[in-house]
Amino acid sequence: MIKVEGISFRYTREQTVFANHSFQLESGRSLAILGPNGQGKTTMLKCMIGLLRVDTGSIFIDGEYGYVPQRESSIFSYSVLDMVVMGRARHIPLFTSPKPKDYRIAESVLSMMEMESFAERPFNELSGGERQLVLIARALASECSILVLDEPTSALDFRNQSRVLQVIRGLSQEHGISVVFTTHSPNHAVHAADDVLLMYDPADYRYGTVEEVMTEENLKRLYGLEIRTFEYVHENGKGRAIVPVL
Numbered sequence: 119m120i121k122v123e124g125i126s127f128r129y130t131r132e133q134t135v136f137a138n139h140s141f142q143l144e145s146g147r148s149l150a151i152l153g154p155n156g157q158g159k160t161t162m163l164k165c166m167i168g169l170l171r172v173d174t175g176s177i178f179i180d181g182e183y184g185y186v187p188q189r190e191s192s193i194f195s196y197s198v199l200d201m202v203v204m205g206r207a208r209h210i211p212l213f214t215s216p217k218p219k220d221y222r223i224a225e226s227v228l229s230m231m232e233m234e235s236f237a238e239r240p241f242n243e244l245s246g247g248e249r250q251l252v253l254i255a256r257a258l259a260s261e262c263s264i265l266v267l268d269e270p271t272s273a274l275d276f277r278n279q280s281r282v283l284q285v286i287r288g289l290s291q292e293h294g295i296s297v298v299f300t301t302h303s304p305n306h307a308v309h310a311a312d313d314v315l316l317m318y319d320p321a322d323y324r325y326g327t328v329e330e331v332m333t334e335e336n337l338k339r340l341y342g343l344e345i346r347t348f349e350y351v352h353e354n355g356k357g358r359a360i361v362p363v364l
């Protein structure tokens with residue numbers, strides 16, 4: 119779990135990115151962070167995992183985290199299996215090679231994500247969506263209990279967006295992994311998150327469950343747009359779609 123209490127961050131004296139934000143992420147839940155371009159979503163993620171130091175407040179992380187960046191390419195032509203094995207780095211002593219156990223774990227993660235057939239393919243020859251899934255697999259191979267993803271669905275086609283959202287949902291619901299991700303899509307937050315953080319402006323935010331927070335009124339305020347939400351019924355239950363009024 120992650121507990122964030124009263125944190126503030128600024129890159130420069132003139133520019134506060136966020137001030138006095140508090141929220142938490144319980145085990146096995148997923149949290150979506152939404153806000154306009156440049157509002158500080160990536161900065162928030164970086165603060166949460168300690169890549170940036172907050173100016174005030176505290177962050178308590180109970181567990182190991184795996185970080186999935188927005189995009190990554192490799193100058194070497196690693197196979198997908200080798201890329202995923204790299205996720206084992208924190209378990210492999212310095213100057214030693216991965217052991218059969220590391221390969222077994224990497225293979226089992228690929229299998230959990232139904233990507234066994236990708237194991238021998240060169241990572242650099244995969245599509246953007248396939249690479250995103252491999253980067254998620256690499257983070258999971260570290261046996262993290264918290265997965266942190268920066269815009270995991272950006273640049274993906276409709277099908278791969280759904281695939282990544284299903285993976286996020288399954289990891290929290292079936293594997294007890296806590297997931298935090300940033301997104302520009304309110305629909306993706308509704309589909310894959312339990313909790314939401316809306317970043318309005320540096321001193322103002324809203325945090326709560328999807329049901330509490332993802333209202334037409336709050337989203338209108340966040341994006342400066344008229345928004346409508348629709349309930350629909352599908353074979354596995356109910357869903358909600360959010361659209362702008364254009």
Ligand SMILES: Nc1ncnc2c1ncn2[C@@H]1O[C@H](COP(=O)(O)OP(=O)(O)OP(=O)(O)O)[C@@H](O)[C@H]1O
Pocket residue numbers: 129130135153154155156157158159160161162
């Ligand atoms: N290294 C940096 N130094 C100075 N300012 C930065 C740095 N990185 C980001 N910023 C600024 O901080 C603010 C927040 O940036 P951040 O990337 O966290 O926003 P974001 O909500 O993730 O944006 P986007 O949706 O466009 O990806 C922006 O105004 C950005 O210009």
